Amino acid sequence: MNINYFEKERVFKLDTKNTSYLIGVVDQENFPGHIYYGKKIEDHDVQYLLRIDEPPFVPTKNNRDRSSFYDCFPAEYTTNGVGDFRDSSISVKTKAGHVGVQLSVISHKIYKGKPALEGLPATFAKEGECSTLELTLLDQTLGLEVILIYSAFTDVDVIARSVQIKNTGSEEIVLTKVMSVCMDMDNLDFDIITLHGSWARERHIQRRTLGLGKQSVGSTRGESSHQEHPFMALLNKNTTQDTGDIYGFHFVYSGNFLAQAEVSQFDSVRCMMGIHPADFSWKLEVGEIFIAPEVVMVYSADGIGGMSRNYHDLYRNHLIRGEYKDKKRPILINNWEATYFKFDTDKLLSIATEASKLGIEMLVMDDGWFGNRNDDNTALGDWTVNEEKIKGGLKYLVDEVNKIGMKFGIWFEPEMISPDSELYRKHPCWAIAIPGRTPTLCRNQYVLDLTRREVLEYVYESIAGVLRSANIEYVKWDMNRQLTDIGGFSTEPERMGELYHRYMLAVYELQERLITEFPHLLLENCSGGGARFDPGMLYYSPQIWCSDDTDAIERLSIQEGTAMIYPLSSMGAHVSDCPNHTVGRVTPFQTRGHVALSGTFGYELDVTKIPQEDRDMIPEQVEMYHKYNDLIRTGDYYRIASYQENKQFDCTQVVAKDKSEALITFVQVLNRPNFHSRRICLKGLDPDRNYKIQGSEKILKGSTLMNAGINMENPWGDFGSRLIYVTGC
Numbered sequence: 001m002n003i004n005y006f007e008k009e010r011v012f013k014l015d016t017k018n019t020s021y022l023i024g025v026v027d028q029e030n031f032p033g034h035i036y037y038g039k040k041i042e043d044h045d046v047q048y049l050l051r052i053d054e055p056p057f058v059p060t061k062n063n064r065d066r067s068s069f070y071d072c073f074p075a076e077y078t079t080n081g082v083g084d085f086r087d088s089s090i091s092v093k094t095k096a097g098h099v100g101v102q103l104s105v106i107s108h109k110i111y112k113g114k115p116a117l118e119g120l121p122a123t124f125a126k127e128g129e130c131s132t133l134e135l136t137l138l139d140q141t142l143g144l145e146v147i148l149i150y151s152a153f154t155d156v157d158v159i160a161r162s163v164q165i166k167n168t169g170s171e172e173i174v175l176t177k178v179m180s181v182c183m184d185m186d187n188l189d190f191d192i193i194t195l196h197g198s199w200a201r202e203r204h205i206q207r208r209t210l211g212l213g214k215q216s217v218g219s220t221r222g223e224s225s226h227q228e229h230p231f232m233a234l235l236n237k238n239t240t241q242d243t244g245d246i247y248g249f250h251f252v253y254s255g256n257f258l259a260q261a262e263v264s265q266f267d268s269v270r271c272m273m274g275i276h277p278a279d280f281s282w283k284l285e286v287g288e289i290f291i292a293p294e295v296v297m298v299y300s301a302d303g304i305g306g307m308s309r310n311y312h313d314l315y316r317n318h319l320i321r322g323e324y325k326d327k328k329r330p331i332l333i334n335n336w337e338a339t340y341f342k343f344d345t346d347k348l349l350s351i352a353t354e355a356s357k358l359g360i361e362m363l364v365m366d367d368g369w370f371g372n373r374n375d376d377n378t379a380l381g382d383w384t385v386n387e388e389k390i391k392g393g394l395k396y397l398v399d400e401v402n403k404i405g406m407k408f409g410i411w412f413e414p415e416m417i418s419p420d421s422e423l424y425r426k427h428p429c430w431a432i433a434i435p436g437r438t439p440t441l442c443r444n445q446y447v448l449d450l451t452r453r454e455v456l457e458y459v460y461e462s463i464a465g466v467l468r469s470a471n472i473e474y475v476k477w478d479m480n481r482q483l484t485d486i487g488g489f490s491t492e493p494e495r496m497g498e499l500y501h502r503y504m505l506a507v508y509e510l511q512e513r514l515i516t517e518f519p520h521l522l523l524e525n526c527s528g529g530g531a532r533f534d535p536g537m538l539y540y541s542p543q544i545w546c547s548d549d550t551d552a553i554e555r556l557s558i559q560e561g562t563a564m565i566y567p568l569s570s571m572g573a574h575v576s577d578c579p580n581h582t583v584g585r586v587t588p589f590q591t592r593g594h595v596a597l598s599g600t601f602g603y604e605l606d607v608t609k610i611p612q613e614d615r616d617m618i619p620e621q622v623e624m625y626h627k628y629n630d631l632i633r634t635g636d637y638y639r640i641a642s643y644q645e646n647k648q649f650d651c652t653q654v655v656a657k658d659k660s661e662a663l664i665t666f667v668q669v670l671n672r673p674n675f676h677s678r679r680i681c682l683k684g685l686d687p688d689r690n691y692k693i694q695g696s697e698k699i700l701k702g703s704t705l706m707n708a709g710i711n712m713e714n715p716w717g718d719f720g721s722r723l724i725y726v727t728g729c
């Protein structure tokens, strides 16, 4: 077993392939302390690292300074309101209005495998791939049990953590804060990486010095958000892409979150991640359990890239499910940027006919096919086919597309309701709103209160009904606004703080039902582009639309931040028309293809209208996709250079797991006059193996390609790109 308890030392040791994580139980009151997380170590007798023999000492030695002990003890899960003045992991409100929590370890369980988290997305593993420690803590006064769950994987350097809170007392308790992770460690001269953005520029990387005090990212928008991402990494100042220590924390959740690193007066750092406490509360009746979502932690000594590859393997093997988990996805063409709301059966069939000739495999009908939706002001909620546009009905259209030899996919925005819709006229109180107050519009729509059973059932049956009516093989599940005006017509007043989380549980329930009833469906989540690109959604859909920004150059930074933690197989990426609809930039069709190839690959343009020379390139791009997608989907990802950092060019590489082949994608942004080729050093190859560079007669050793490199010729013109393919021989 890769988790062990050493009774004499009172230490739990969790090992992954290359890392160790140690927890100590301290003093008579069994305080749970964090001893170590990092490179694998052999010894377990390292309680001394907890500094319990230094002032202020443990309470049995120095009870007069108990508060000082709480305030510096490196905790695995913290007290609240009794003397640790750093941010707490948990907070409550008792019937009498008290908030104090004081936790001691009372028992533990260690077993093979990993438990599922009821109603929540979570990583999974077979018995041999993972062991789990359940550490039960108790607040005796409250009768509140806190079960810390740690699963240590053996095939990836990942420890997954979650928390369950049980009311074993005699009266109700309201939880007002529940973090899924708390981990205190020494500040090893850390930087912090977080991801930031906006609509059309999601997940840009920010690296900065971790200073004293609290540094946090979060969302209170009811979605993981365009703006900040449920991820943070702490890394040494000198950590690079390829070397140095890095600790990653990623939340397997799609709603409100808080990720925080707090550097204390003693230069220790408290890392916390969980549901955002703002406007959160959860009433726990006697005997009830609250299950907090999971955080997946990676430690790597191989720099940012080492962390990336661990997350990629974790998500590919232990989070993504279903038929397309390990399968190449059909190349799709989506009509959104091609037609927006102006389309009908004939238009769609003309796109499908032309696309199919070029090798494209699936037509996706985007927004505008239902109710009277001819712009984005109406009809969300009215999921009946608009037969004025879809003449002959949906089944006819799908059958015709199938006859052309293509699959068919469809767009929904199931969670929404337009004030101008049949549904709203019938059920105005189905929208989330504070009774008596006009709710805030966003894209002229409201959010449905999915926490109400009848609303959830209506939504499910509307979508499932459409899917049952024709051979639909793909769904794009969109979500185009944040939650506001948190209120409900049926929610009990004292449970209002539960609405955000209950909403997420309802979304997860809907998606779980959908993929259970339609196991062959390819589901792609989307949220105004990438506002809900998170590990939570990845549990239900193997791919997520990365961003509404399809410009090849804007995509470099978006895809860099995304690929830092997500496998390329999950990044929805399409070739679109120019001038680009978001930024007006004109880039070569070839570059658009190369950049989209690093993701799921597809098209988002009117193939009947684009210039002939672009159309002529599509069969070549399709061929490239079929040639390289297995490698891109399953290989190890390396970042060679970042345009965001160097402001000149971008370069990434994917290497097959067996190191038999590699693909390098190079994008020169602005061209430079009077400039020679650029030296690029490859990564991740077998140093002793010979490799052949496609298109050249040269055979070179892996060590030569990695240490001395190759000369990358400068593509002509701005925004040029190249692919270099090397194969072992």
Ligand code: GLA
Binding pocket: 336, 366, 367, 376, 411, 478, 480, 526, 527, 528, 529, 545, 548
């Ligand atoms: C969102 C999506 C787009 C498109 C539109 C349709 O913005 O991100 O891809 O589907 O909605 O309204």
